[in-house]
Amino acid sequence: MADEGLRPIIVKRIKKGGGGHHGGAWKIAYADFVTAMMAFFLLMWLLGSTTKGDLNGISEYFKTPLKVAMQGGSGSGDSSSVIPGGGKDLTRKDGQVKGGDDPATRKKTFNLTAAKQAMEREETQRLQGLKEKLQQKIESSAALKKFKDQLLLDFTSEGLRIQIVDEQNRPMFPSARAELAGYTREILTEIGPILNDVPNKIGLSGHTDATPYFSENGYSNWELSADRANASRRALVQGGMQDNKVMRVVGLGSAVNLDRKDPFNPINRRISIIVMNKKTEEGLMRDAGKLEIGTGAAQEGAAELEPGPPQARR
Incomplete structure (x- = not known):
């Protein structure tokens, strides 16, 4: 009986398992599934x-x-x-x-020779149109028609040339003087406004025949022809031509005769109006840009050209 009282007491503790499918491992699998679906x-x-x-x-x-x-x-x-x-x-x-092969980015090239030729053709047509307009004006204007035999129109290397020539009984200027005759002023007044129809510049030159002429103070055919050209310029401007169109006014005396066989022919006494082409204009501008003019010498030279009283001649 005594041994029965000393028997040890044994306490059994039962540990429960992970709970099977009721654990948290499914959450990891579900997260992987959601991630895969999101990626998909x-x-x-x-x-x-x-x-x-x-x-x-x-x-x-x-x-x-x-x-x-x-x-x-x-x-x-x-x-x-x-x-x-x-x-x-x-x-x-x-x-x-490559960028150079793409038509959208390819640089445009220009044929300068073809462009220049096209501009020359256009200018030729413009001057031809001006010539026809002048001819129509001469035929339709009572003031010009009676002088049509003294108005000569032609083309030169410089452009369209308009020449007003003397006749034996109808001189453009009084003998040995630079004052315009009444009919000459009338002709220039009629022509002046028509020259504004083109942008081309104008050059004027005066001419005399080969009859010798020289005054005591040195006034000669050279000065006379230059004064007559300048008088014609004033008449054109008074008639309505723009003053800034004039690019050259020269006197050529009897150096360039219209009738080379007879240098004394009255037709050699004339005024030439050149409607310059672009090539002539550029040549004058290029040559003028290379010229250097001194102040004192130029003024003295200009003073020496003051005309004196001319002797009788045409």
Whole structure:
């Protein structure tokens, strides 16, 4: 009985397991599933929003990536490739080209010779139109028609030439003087406004015949022809021609006769009006730009050209 009282008391503690399917491991699996689904839907969205050109570029690249990278070819630098260097327009299927080969970026070239020839043809047509207009004016104007035999129109290397010539019984100027005769002033007044129809500059030259003429103070055919040309310029401006159209006024004396066989022919006494072409204008401007004029010497030379009283002659 005594041994029965000393028997040890044994307490059994039962440990319960992880609970089977009621544990937390399913949460990890569910998170992996959601992540995979999100990646799948993201991939589907990218595929749906990517253009066909991008997809073709990606497909071509991954078919032979090493060959494309090392040797070039379709997919290397194509504008349809999404690889860097594939061009600006990713929707294009054709490969990119160099900037110089693109018609949109190619620099325009101009044929200067052809352009110059076109300008010369246009100017020739413009001067031809002016000549026809002057001829119509001469035929229709009562003031000019009676003098049409003294009005000569032709073309020279400098442009359209309008010449007003003397007749034996109808001189343009009084003998040995630079004052215009009444009919000469009338002719120039009628012609002046018509010359404004073209942008070309004007040159005037005075001419005498070969009859010798020289005054005591040195006034000769040279000064007389220059004064007559300048008097004609004033009449044109008074008639309505713009003053800034005049580019040259010269006196040629009897150096350039119209009738070379008879230097004393009255027809050699004339006024020439040149409607200059562009080539002549540029030549005068280019030569004038190279000329350097001193102040003192030029003024003294101009003072010496003051005309004295002329002797009787035409």
